[in-house]
Amino acid sequence: LKKEEDQFAIGVVGTRKVSTYGRQATEQFARELAQGHVTVVSGLAHGIDTIAHTTALDAGGRTIAVMASGLDIIYPLENVGLARRIVESGQGALVTEFPLGVKPDSRNFPARNRIISGLSQGILVTEAPKQSGALITANFALEHGREVFAVPNGIFAAGSVGVNKLIQDGAHLVTDVQDILMALNLFMIPEHIEMQTVLPDNEEESILLPLLSHDPLHIDELIRASELPTTTVTSTLMMM
Incomplete structure (x- = not known):
């Protein structure tokens, strides 16, 4: 990690089953964060995580991928290329608290989410259903004294339940990156x-x-x- 370059970081998390709306929202926020020299932190999973990492790299920004396994076991397998790109581009890092050889396990993901929160000044949830693991990350953010941001969605969309509940519970409703920056002063x-x-x-x-x-x-x-x-x-x- 490059301490100075990563002093301002936002965790971008959400569902693995992304809608067109969720993709567009994640791309917009990740791109604008990266262009504003804010590091994008996520979990290298399918869906929102992959979009966030890829968009940040495409925009010339930095991204940190927090893993739920050892560094030698990339999960999901489809993201081996993305993980390699993050490292070889010099625009980010792979981070894990697990030793080499540890495979991804359901118990490891909450630990990964805790690290995502710890590395970030705030957590942005762009799309999440009721039982999304992204909500665990948001809860860690609250425990860590971090800000939680949520992108509003239609009430009939499956991916809206989690984010809209976060907003009901006091998360910042955001429609562009300036909303995030202003909340963080x-x-x-x-x-x-x-x-x-x-x-x-x-x-x-x-x-x-x-x-x-x-x-x-x-x-x-x-x-x-x-x-x-x-x-x-x-x-x-x-x-x-």
Whole structure:
């Protein structure tokens, strides 16, 4: 693991039986996280995990795959190529607490989910039915004092029951990556400012803009570097 590059990480988890909606949502969030230099952490399983890892790599970002087996036993077998790509690309890592030779076992997956939570600042559930293992990861996140994020879905979709229940129980309802970053008090240079040359609207923006970059920055660091009052920094960022 590259400590500095992986200091901001989000666990992206969900069902193995992905709908078109779940795929689109996972691709959007994983891509935007990766492009924002936020590491995508997941469990190398079928479905949401595979989509999250692959999309992060395709976007040029970093991804960490947490395994429920020893490093020498890739599960599922179909993801041997993905695991090799994660390592050989230099854009991520395979992580496990199990020694070589340990095969995946039903008891190992909750332990894997605990590590996914531990490596992340928050857990994003993009699609999950009622009994999804992703909900175990979300519970670990709450125990670890992490934020839980959920993508809303239609009430008649099988994959909506778990995520909608998380929202009912207090998870952050998110529709784009900015929702996640704001909940974590992380800020980057706004896309609409980066794409065109504009002058700051006021003195506060002229101070804050040079401090923002492609990498997420915690609001406490912005306050410290800008020497502006907390209320000024937060209100200015919200208006940018």
